[in-house]
Amino acid sequence: MPTNPFGKLNTPVSRLGFGAMGLGGSFGEHDERALVDSVLHSLEKGITFIDTARNYGESERIVGLALKEWKGERPFIASKIQSKGPGNLGWGQPIPVETAFPRGWLRESTELSLRQLGVETIDLMQLHQYWPQWDRVDYWMEELLRLKDEGKIRGIGVSVPDQRHDIVLPLVQSGRIDSVQTVFHIFDPLALDCLIPICQENNVAVIARCILDEGGLTGFLQEDTVFGPDDFRKSYFDYLPRSIYIERVNRLREAFVPKYASTLAELAIKFVLHHPGVTAAISSMHVPKYADENIAAASGEPLPDDVFEEIRRHYRWVRNFYETKYWV
Template sequence: MKYNAFGKLGDSVSRLGFGAMGLQGVFGHHSEKDLVRSVLHSLERGVNFIDTARNYGESERILGLALREWKGERPFIATKIQSKGPGNIGWGIPIPVKTAFPQGWLRESTELSLRLLGVETIDLMQLHQYWPQWDRVDYWMDELLQLKQEGKIRGIGISLPDQRHDVALTLVQSGKIDSVQTVFNIFDPQPLDCLIPFCQENNVALIARCILDEGGLTGFLKEDTRFEEEDFRKTYFENLPRHLYMERVNRLREAFIPQYAHSLAELAIKFVLHHPGVTTAISSMHVPQYADENIAAVDREPLPDDVFENIRRHHRWVRNFYETKYFI
């Protein structure tokens, strides 16, 4: 495993992080025992960055069980404050910060996360959505700074709701936050244009998520692939003809596999980690086999610069699959 300094906080974190959304059961059912084991397995393999959220069902509680079993060095724990509004309100269209995070809610959510995780301090607390209009109101940042002063959290970050990467640029330059989490993958390399360089210049950690495009960039998707009703991917992959997605994936396979990567997943991980401005990239590793495959990709030879630029320029396919969740 390879490691980076986490922005101004300075912690050494694994370049590949454990994305704990999979502990929620949204990618298929797994027993609680197996989910705890998946966390421990990744920690044993050198992963020391874990990202979860109050909004991920039982994820924080299950992660807390794993942390109590873990005998090694404490990992870096990042979580997110769940917005107050029902469902996905504010995730597709901006809402007032007082609706999403009313006064007192940041503390209430943080203290619940602390209890479920079984820790005294959360290394990084993120807002689970952010809109730049909120910068006109200062109470929410004041509340986070107070939690930091009390030692309940160490760092402050934001998680962008979808592919509108540039909404965070002003906040990144303000010096008030420690990290930004955003969608970044082969099909959507837009953070490379502005957000990643801005974060790098301002020593703000960049957490890349959806690096495998909810699994699509592993090549698993077939015409007859079916998902259970509660599976997150059921709506994600059903807003356009499936063969269009498969054609894009096959273009990548034909052009770069196996010359530059053993698998499509490895190619996707190498692409996201190529730029030094990416601090860590999180992936669902709730199955130990996934963890082993993804971790192996970090340790192999990086992509040549010309191959990286080829993929960035000629395989981008920017679209917002989350629209089926926000607007339909």
């Protein structure tokens, strides 16, 4: 498994990371023992980076159970502070930082994460949402810096709401953060235009999320695909007629599979990992079969440069499927 130094923290991490959202039931219910085993399986296969969050249900607790059983070198653990903003506010539109992260809440949420994970230090603590208006006040950054000074966290990061990559550029250039997490995949490569190169220039790590477009870039979606009541993709893929999404996916398959990748998922992972400015890319690996496929893709031969550029230029399809979650 290829590795990268994690920005200014300089800790080597696997370029493919375990996205732990699936441990909290977002993609359907699974047996808890099977979920713990999925974390252990990925660690055994060379994954050294885990990304979880307070907002992911039981995810932190399940990661903690796996860490208790793991006998190897401890992986790099990233989590996120849960917003106190009501409902979906703050995800689709700005709210005051005092509403999202009131004074004292960053510490309270971090302490709870530490207990759930069963660790004394979290390698990276991220704000689970961020808006540049928040830079007008300093208390939230001061609270994070105190947690860092106390050894409760090692690094500070932010997760960018949906596809609005550029709102974080001033914070990246300020030198006050260690990482940015953002949406980045074949259909939406816009983070390559500004965010990723500017993070490179400032030695800020980039965590790419949604690299398989919530599974759509695996080719699983069909006209008759049914999602369970707790699966958030129930609204995600019905932002527009499914036939449009399926046609876009089929175009990719016909042009590049199997010539440059054995599967669509492999193509999507190779695309995201092609640029050296992507420190780590996270995908849900709560099912060992998917973990094995993703790890094999990340460890294989990279895409040729000209193929990467062709996909970047001619297959982008930027749209915000999260609008069905925020606005409908």
